[in-house]
Amino acid sequence: MALTQVSSNKCCGGFQKVFEHDSTELKCRMKFAIYLPPKAESEKCPVLYWLSGLTCTEQNFITKAGSQQAASEHGLIIVAPDTSPRGCNIEGEEESWDFGTGAGFYVNATEDPWKQNYRMYSYVTEELPRLISAHFPADPEKMSISGHSMGGHGALICALSNPGKYKTYDATTLVGSYSGPQLDILIDQGRDDQFLSAGQLLPDNLIAACTEKKIPVVFRLQQGYDHSYFFVFSFINDHIKHHAKYLNA
Amino acid sequence: MQEQDLYNAEEGSAEDQRGVWGGSADGEPDRELRVPGKAERHGRQSRTKIAEEKRLKEKKRVTPPPSTFQRFSVDTNESLHFEPYIPSDEDEPRSPSFRGATVFSDEVFEEEGETEEGPPTEDAGGSRVDLKEGLGGHSERDPPDVFCMDCKVPTQASQKLFGPHKDHRVIQISRAADEVKEDLQKGMHKLEEQIGLMENFASHLEEIFITVEENFGRQEQNLEQHYNDVLQALSQRNEQGAAQLQDDKKLKLEALYTQLLECGKTLDVSKELIEEAQQIYRDEDKTAFLQAVTPALRRIEELSQDESEIKLSSSMDFENTPVDFSDVKQMMDSVNILPAPSAPVINPQVPNSASSTSARVCWSLFSNDTVDFYDLHYHPVLDDATFTGLQAPDALEIRVKETYCTVRELLPNAQYEFWVTATNTTGVSPASEKAVYMTVPSPPIIKPRECASCPEAALIRWESGNANPVDSYTMELSEIGAEGGANAVTESIVAVPTCECLVQLQPGRHYSICVRAVNIGGPSERSEPIIIQTTGTSFHLLEDTAHPCLSISSDGLTMFYTDEDLPLSGMVFSDNTFARCVAVLGELIPVRGKHYWEVEVEDRTEFRIGVAYEDTQRNGFLGGNSTSWCMRHVITPSRHKYEFLHNGWTPEIRITVHPKRVGVLLDYDAGKLSFFNAHLAQHLYTFQCRFLHHVHPCFALDNPGALALHNSIAAPAYTMFN
Numbered sequence: 001m002a003l004t005q006v007s008s009n010k011c012c013g014g015f016q017k018v019f020e021h022d023s024t025e026l027k028c029r030m031k032f033a034i035y036l037p038p039k040a041e042s043e044k045c046p047v048l049y050w051l052s053g054l055t056c057t058e059q060n061f062i063t064k065a066g067s068q069q070a071a072s073e074h075g076l077i078i079v080a081p082d083t084s085p086r087g088c089n090i091e092g093e094e095e096s097w098d099f100g101t102g103a104g105f106y107v108n109a110t111e112d113p114w115k116q117n118y119r120m121y122s123y124v125t126e127e128l129p130r131l132i133s134a135h136f137p138a139d140p141e142k143m144s145i146s147g148h149s150m151g152g153h154g155a156l157i158c159a160l161s162n163p164g165k166y167k168t169y170d171a172t173t174l175v176g177s178y179s180g181p182q183l184d185i186l187i188d189q190g191r192d193d194q195f196l197s198a199g200q201l202l203p204d205n206l207i208a209a210c211t212e213k214k215i216p217v218v219f220r221l222q223q224g225y226d227h228s229y230f231f232v233f234s235f236i237n238d239h240i241k242h243h244a245k246y247l248n249a
Numbered sequence: 250m251q252e253q254d255l256y257n258a259e260e261g262s263a264e265d266q267r268g269v270w271g272g273s274a275d276g277e278p279d280r281e282l283r284v285p286g287k288a289e290r291h292g293r294q295s296r297t298k299i300a301e302e303k304r305l306k307e308k309k310r311v312t313p314p315p316s317t318f319q320r321f322s323v324d325t326n327e328s329l330h331f332e333p334y335i336p337s338d339e340d341e342p343r344s345p346s347f348r349g350a351t352v353f354s355d356e357v358f359e360e361e362g363e364t365e366e367g368p369p370t371e372d373a374g375g376s377r378v379d380l381k382e383g384l385g386g387h388s389e390r391d392p393p394d395v396f397c398m399d400c401k402v403p404t405q406a407s408q409k410l411f412g413p414h415k416d417h418r419v420i421q422i423s424r425a426a427d428e429v430k431e432d433l434q435k436g437m438h439k440l441e442e443q444i445g446l447m448e449n450f451a452s453h454l455e456e457i458f459i460t461v462e463e464n465f466g467r468q469e470q471n472l473e474q475h476y477n478d479v480l481q482a483l484s485q486r487n488e489q490g491a492a493q494l495q496d497d498k499k500l501k502l503e504a505l506y507t508q509l510l511e512c513g514k515t516l517d518v519s520k521e522l523i524e525e526a527q528q529i530y531r532d533e534d535k536t537a538f539l540q541a542v543t544p545a546l547r548r549i550e551e552l553s554q555d556e557s558e559i560k561l562s563s564s565m566d567f568e569n570t571p572v573d574f575s576d577v578k579q580m581m582d583s584v585n586i587l588p589a590p591s592a593p594v595i596n597p598q599v600p601n602s603a604s605s606t607s608a609r610v611c612w613s614l615f616s617n618d619t620v621d622f623y624d625l626h627y628h629p630v631l632d633d634a635t636f637t638g639l640q641a642p643d644a645l646e647i648r649v650k651e652t653y654c655t656v657r658e659l660l661p662n663a664q665y666e667f668w669v670t671a672t673n674t675t676g677v678s679p680a681s682e683k684a685v686y687m688t689v690p691s692p693p694i695i696k697p698r699e700c701a702s703c704p705e706a707a708l709i710r711w712e713s714g715n716a717n718p719v720d721s722y723t724m725e726l727s728e729i730g731a732e733g734g735a736n737a738v739t740e741s742i743v744a745v746p747t748c749e750c751l752v753q754l755q756p757g758r759h760y761s762i763c764v765r766a767v768n769i770g771g772p773s774e775r776s777e778p779i780i781i782q783t784t785g786t787s788f789h790l791l792e793d794t795a796h797p798c799l800s801i802s803s804d805g806l807t808m809f810y811t812d813e814d815l816p817l818s819g820m821v822f823s824d825n826t827f828a829r830c831v832a833v834l835g836e837l838i839p840v841r842g843k844h845y846w847e848v849e850v851e852d853r854t855e856f857r858i859g860v861a862y863e864d865t866q867r868n869g870f871l872g873g874n875s876t877s878w879c880m881r882h883v884i885t886p887s888r889h890k891y892e893f894l895h896n897g898w899t900p901e902i903r904i905t906v907h908p909k910r911v912g913v914l915l916d917y918d919a920g921k922l923s924f925f926n927a928h929l930a931q932h933l934y935t936f937q938c939r940f941l942h943h944v945h946p947c948f949a950l951d952n953p954g955a956l957a958l959h960n961s962i963a964a965p966a967y968t969m970f971n
Binding site: 182184191203207210211214215216217218219220221222223241242244245249 | 901902905926929931932933934966967
């Protein structure tokens with residue numbers, strides 16, 4: 001698969017780049033963002049996959065989250081894919097903001113007309129890692145996954161469904177059936193997150209399930225923070241450090 | 250000219266003699282000749298030289314110009330011919346026929362004209378002629394080829410069989426020469442030794458001269474002193490006697506004068522009476538006469554009867570009181586007697602010459618007195634308080650012949666007063682000044698429970714080990730190598746004023762540390778060492794801060810809050826103990842940097858674990874004030890609850906797996922206090938705080954349970970990421 005570089009900006013001593021390619025899983029052209037730290041010039045680096053939330057593209061995270069500083073410091077490659085296949089012209093994909101375009105939910109669709117293209121789970125867990133390992137100085141043994149909002153959910157299901165694949169993970173309700181190597185999950189939740197107050201986010205359930213299954217989770221309820229990238233920005237360092245602890249061990 | 254006698258000993262072979270003894274002394278580096286400053290040598294040499302020159306004149310053969318330093322004929326191949334030794338009174342003993350230089354090598358004899366000085370010999374051509382004749386005086390015309398050792402003459406082999414040497418030991422001339430050479434060498438050696446001795450003696454003589462002068466000086470002084478004393482005593486006697494006489498004279502004169510006065514008075518009275526009597530006698534009036542005469546008669550009669558002794562009241566002569574010269578006599582007698590020694594001088598204590606039970610006391614003589622032995626006296630110096638009204642404690646005595654003594658069986662860290670007297674046959678010297686010596690202290694005792702360490706430093710505390718104060722302490726460190734042996738002391742910290750010391754160390758090593766107490770007498774023996782590992786941080790709980798309900802194990806690392814309900818009255822509180830929160834502080838080494846420790850907790854233990862300033866409120870709750878930070882575990886009916894408290898505030902944190910072993914990382918420089926689930930390597934929470942002072946670890950139990958502290962653990966790698 002050929003990669004075409006779309007943009008490249010020097011940032012924090014490394015490079016924030018965006019590439020485009022033809023995806024075999026999603027059967028369309030997909031973009032993804034990749035940050036290469038200074039260390040990548042001389043060595044292979046571990047990779048942190050970041051899954052963004054609803055309505056986001058590969059751009060939001062790299063422009064708003066401020067992850068490049070910590071990534072540069074800890075020598076991590078951060079790959080931020082798009083959130084869904086684009087331009088497939090499937091009927092109804094633009095109808096709502098939380099379904100269809102920009103709302104891949106990181107699962108493989110099982111029904112038509114979606115199942116041809118909407119295979120974000122496979123894209124994220126199989127195609128993308130292969131691509132990254134082939135084209136970039138990535139250490140294939142050291143991967144971890146994280147995300148915000150829908151991406152957080154995505155990270156959890158990817159990790160919990162693939163025991164041992166990812167070195168660190170974020171939460172999901174799949175916790176209940178998890179059996180695999182020890183996890184160490186860090187979750188930050190803005191207290192003033194409207195989705196929380198709306199009941200769309202149910203961290204207590206997750207925590208309860210993890211407590212039950214004895215899956216180590218530290219869940220932090222951050223006073224005054226909401227759902228936005230300002231919130232992401234504020235705690236991205238802690239999360240990257242959390243990942244670096246295992247990726248650089 | 251003794252040599253001459255020898256040389257001329259036999260007739261007719263003077264020239265033959267020349268062949269061997271030719272020229273003056275020479276040969277090898279003229280060892281004897283060059284002995285500096287010895288007139289005899291030169292004398293002898295010149296005698297030799299003169300002898301030789303005389304020979305030269307007698308010589309009939311043609312000789313090359315004589316050299317003055319040649320002793321032996323250097324081109325002769327023949328053996329040395331030794332004359333029988335004729336002892337003389339002026340000569341040195343031994344060394345038969347030895348004159349001149351020591352020659353040790355045959356080469357000298359075999360060289361042909363190749364001496365150091367180079368001049369050729371008298372015997373040109375090295376003839377072998379030279380048959381000497383002994384005193385026995387056989388003249389041989391044939392060249393001799395053997396030598397008779399018994400007669401010491403060369404002879405012919407043929408002679409041996411038939412002649413006078415038939416039964417003698419006869420050997421080849423060359424061999425004979427060798428043997429005799431050996432004798433010569435021995436003789437020369439002995440002479441050299443003697444020479445050495447003489448030289449030594451001579452050089453000593455100079456010193457001896459000086460000593461004689463000194464001794465003389467001393468004796469002279471002594472003598473003068475004695476005689477001065479005697480003269481003084483005599484003149485004193487003289488004065489005394491004269492004064493006495495003077496007094497006596499005065500007394501006599503006074504007495505006599507008194508007598509004179511009395512006589513005068515008596516005379517006057519008598520004369521008056523006579524005049525009166527005459528007047529009465531002349532009185533015409535008989536009646537008046539009769540009236541007046543009776544008392545006058547009576548008075549005349551009285552006076553006449555008064556037979557005053559007309560005797561001298563004191564004699565004209567002076568008595569001769571014998572003068573007491575006994576003491577002067579004694580002084581005269583003692584002129585030649587050795588004076589008693591003067592007081593010795595006791596030395597001040599030499600540093601490091603004492604131990605904890607002994608002291609080495611030294612003294613010296615004030616002057617060059619003769620002393621037979623010394624008596625060293627001593628007693629302990631007591632505080633003034635115990636002294637008043639009491640006699641000084643009895644002094645002990647030691648008798649020694651040397652000017653030093655090691656006094657044993659003393660108490661440690663104690664002062665003793667010493668003084669010394671010197672004694673000889675005449676008597677005892679006055680006592681020297683008193684000097685105070687001090688024994689070194691007993692070694693201190695390190696208190697391991699009060700010591701703390703971290704990767705860069707250790708805090709060591711100890712007990713003095715002595716009842717009385719010492720001057721200072723010295724701490725000694727040695728690193729223990731990987732193989733376990735302690736290396737030599739690598740560092741010493743001296744002049745430590747108190748019973749604790751903070752010392753910088755290297756991380757990741759083992760050290761053996763011990764302490765000595767020091768006073769003026771020197772340092773004590775080492776204390777028992779403490780082993781310090783600079784891995785992780787190590788501290789103990791401060792038991793005197795513990796709430797009465799909290800009991801601490803004997804190793805100081807585990808605390809228990811028991812179920813028993815102690816009545817409030819049964820609890821002992823102090824200013825330092827926690828009064829409400831069942832808490833205790835640990836004593837962290839006051840060194841910045843990173844410190845890490847772990848606490849083991851049980852599932853149901855409600856605890857508070859964190860740090861606090863030393864002066865945190867004892868009636869407060871840990872985490873409830875601004876002087877403490879802690880992680881708190883509470884058990885609610887539904888779940889475990891965790892709080893990270895400071896100033897009463899906590900973030901909202903949910904932790905799904907209950908930590909059984911909490912790791913605490915204190916990072917002064919980054920201003921962070923972090924908590925971990927040590928079993929899972931999971932980071933729980935980090936306080937960001939600027940610590941204004943040093944803090945101490947703090948622990949509390951909110952319900953009955955136990956906490957076990959684990960020390961000396963290096964901070965794990967995962968703790969770096971927070």
